[in-house]
Amino acid sequence: MAQRRSTLPSYALSVLTTMVLAGAATPIPAVAASSASTRSTVTAVPTTGVRFVNITGVGVVLKANVVAPATTGQYPAIIFPASWGLNDLEYLAQAKALAARGYVVVSYTPRGWWSSGGEIDTAGPKDMADLTKVIDWTIANTGTDPTRIGAGGISYGAGLSLLGSAFDPRIRAVAVMSGWTDLTYSLYADSTRHQQSSGLLKLAADLLGNAGPELTGKLNDFAANRNIDEIITWAGVRSAASYLNEINANQPAVLIANAWGDSFFPPNQLIDFYGRLTGPKRLELRPGDHAIAEFTGILGLENEVWTNVYRWFDQHLAGIDTGISQEPPVLLRPHNAAVETYPNWPAPQTRRYGLGEIRWIDGTGLLGGAPSSGWSKGLPTDRDTTANGGVVLLTNGVAAFTGKLPEVWLPSVDRLRAGVWAAQRPSTTQRIRGIPKLHLEVTGAAARGTLVAYLYDLDLLGNAKLITHAPVTWLGTGSGSRSVDVNLTATAYNLPAGHSLTLVVDTVDPLYYDENAAGGTITIGGGSYLDVPLV
Incomplete structure (x- = not known):
């Protein structure tokens, strides 16, 4: 040409x-x-x-x-x-x-x-x-x-x-x-x-x-x-x-x-x-x-x-x-x-946040403490939410010039389509440096499937700024229970005192192809946790 x-x-x-x-x-x-x-x-x-x-x-x-x-x-x-x-x-x-x-x-x-x-x-x-x-x-x-x-x-x-x-x-x-x-x-x-x-x-x-x-x-x-x-x-x-x-x-x-x-x-x-x-x-x-x-x-x-x-x-x-x-x-x-x-890539302390049972009153679970058992949260495989990674080049590109991260009003995230877990609000700034790692225990899933995890900074008014996110896909040969691990994208972010570290998990994001069959359900259960690198 x-x-x-x-x-x-x-x-x-x-x-x-x-x-x-x-x-x-x-x-x-x-x-x-x-x-x-x-x-x-x-x-x-x-x-x-x-x-x-x-x-x-x-x-x-x-x-x-x-x-x-x-x-x-x-x-x-x-x-x-x-x-x-x-x-x-x-x-x-x-x-x-x-x-x-x-x-x-x-x-x-x-x-x-x-x-x-x-x-x-x-x-x-x-x-x-x-x-x-x-x-x-x-x-x-x-x-x-x-x-x-x-x-x-x-x-x-x-x-x-x-x-x-x-x-x-x-x-x-x-x-x-x-x-x-x-x-x-x-x-x-x-x-x-x-x-x-x-x-x-x-x-x-x-x-x-x-x-x-x-x-x-x-x-x-x-x-x-x-x-x-x-x-x-x-x-x-x-x-x-x-x-x-x-x-x-x-x-x-x-x-x-x-x-x-x-x-x-x-x-x-x-x-x-x-x-x-x-x-x-x-x-x-x-x-x-x-x-x-x-x-x-x-x-x-x-x-x-x-x-x-x-x-x-x-x-x-x-x-x-x-x-x-x-x-x-x-x-x-x-x-x-x-x-x-x-002098080297930071080697921060890791704080484990267990995912807890979803409360019926607000559709949100506790993020924190030891991983708990005896609960589950089903996610439909073909339903998107307002939580997403934005548009390639534009969303994070604009954030670089404005200093404003992508944001969602957390109450707008449909709890029938997503799992939401919020941590207690710390009294001091939490300095996140590195690669957060999410471990999910999944049951009743098809042999192939995709989940997308988003880590937010949630203020008192429900405004949630996107700190980092990542998708994860499994390509198995059989359905049933499995452990799913995903490294979220590396980040450096100061979570302000009084704000809640909040995790959202759903099954669809326009940035990515997914491997979910329409009309299915992926169930997240006890034993799931998030490891956050803090300095």
């Missing part, structure tokens, strides 16, 4: 290109000196204009652009593969700013997208070979120091860059913004297919790229819920977690930045991957949805994520002491608290 380079895939990219080409983009400022120690400052250097080039990949031509320091010499280089559905214009603001800091910057459109040749490989072996070819071209055609090469990007570009560091040891630093480490988890977290996010990925591929029979077949199989083993194998080849040993052997410096509410690549996979990295590493999590936290940086505006990306590259490629290596490597921006840093 031949697309004109000047045609833009979305309104956001239209804004970006207009700002950059009009000269309105403002480069992110040099790193400020820290009071903790003396840092080297970055002095701006003259740069070349944007030069559009063709780079020969493996059997295809890749469209790319280059911005570099104007003075002859050897410089560190950064490779930016474009995001899913976008092209090499995406990073012009960052390319100009980085070139002014003394970097050669090459941005390229991966195969199958826009005017680059071939079919979309979805971060497969051909994409990895192309990335190596781009590095070869950069060394041969620019003033690049081959010992100081980095790669980074947002979303698809992030995944390509991290995977590339497993296959090409010349990549010494990586910036992974809103990327994935486990594509199987991204598609099938807790065996539940993600409906809205996969639909948007397919729409972009159909409109803006050459999906080809492989990707088209996998997406069609995913939607139809068939050939699951083949999709999992295909996704495993495209997951950095599959090549962790190779990445650890190459020892690139890896910065991972993501959002608590990323509806494409939920952060639990990143936390696990970060913990198993052995080289220089950094993990940053902030409020928002996919690519939201770093979005203003794409427009050339000052942005916290991009500032730390620049510091990371300066530290590990340019030889500038920015201080980032001496800082605690885990940075968390909670939903409703100031930034916190930790």
Whole structure:
């Protein structure tokens, strides 16, 4: 599919290109000196204009652009593969700013997208070979120091860059913004297919790229819920977690930045991957949805994520002491608290909240104490409630800018369709940090089924803010009793004094496909509990 380079895939990219080409983009400022120690400052250097080039990949031509320091010499280089559905214009603001800091910057459109040749490989072996070819071209055609090469990007570009560091040891630093480490988890977290996010990925591929029979077949199989083993194998080849040993052997410096509410690549996979990295590493999590936290940086505006990306590259490629290596490597921006840093992923105390019998007077059970027995709550399998995870990109994206989490008035949650359990109101703030884990004892369920759990902050007026949620699906061979465990999406949230931690469980959420047969019932019973990580 031949697309004109000047045609833009979305309104956001239209804004970006207009700002950059009009000269309105403002480069992110040099790193400020820290009071903790003396840092080297970055002095701006003259740069070349944007030069559009063709780079020969493996059997295809890749469209790319280059911005570099104007003075002859050897410089560190950064490779930016474009995001899913976008092209090499995406990073012009960052390319100009980085070139002014003394970097050669090459941005390229991966195969199958826009005017680059071939079919979309979805971060497969051909994409990895192309990335190596781009590095070869950069060394041969620019003033690049081959010992100081980095790669980074947002979303698809992030995944390509991290995977590339497993296959090409010349990549010494990586910036992974809103990327994935486990594509199987991204598609099938807790065996539940993600409906809205996969639909948007397919729409972009159909409109803006050459999906080809492989990707088209996998997406069609995913939607139809068939050939699951083949999709999992295909996704495993495209997951950095599959090549962790190779990445650890190459020892690139890896910065991972993501959002608590990323509806494409939920952060639990990143936390696990970060913990198993052995080289220089950094993990940053902030409020928002996919690519939201770093979005203003794409427009050339000052942005916290991009500032730390620049510091990371300066530290590990340019030889500038920015201080980032001496800082605690885990940075968390909670939903409703100031930034916190930790030497490792937090290891909080776990508080177990047993699920108790539902009271007939208000249809709510007690959340707290030891798990109790002798009660049950039936949930219809084909009835939604007002409790939901929102709309992909929009709900958590808006929350990132407004600071207001998705909210529901708890009395509006139909107790005939959902189980609701509310904890006693604490006298002090409860600091939730980590991955809440829900264990449910289920009886009378079909062989296949889906539940969705929501954890809320409930105030005195019945307003409930969504702290985190997750679906869980079981794919058994027989009906009856079973234990169901689900890790809710990682979060950082301060439950205010006087508010109630509240759990809602139902069977339908528009974000996800479910495996429930119409007209059935799933019964939750005694022995169920919620483990909440508190610091």
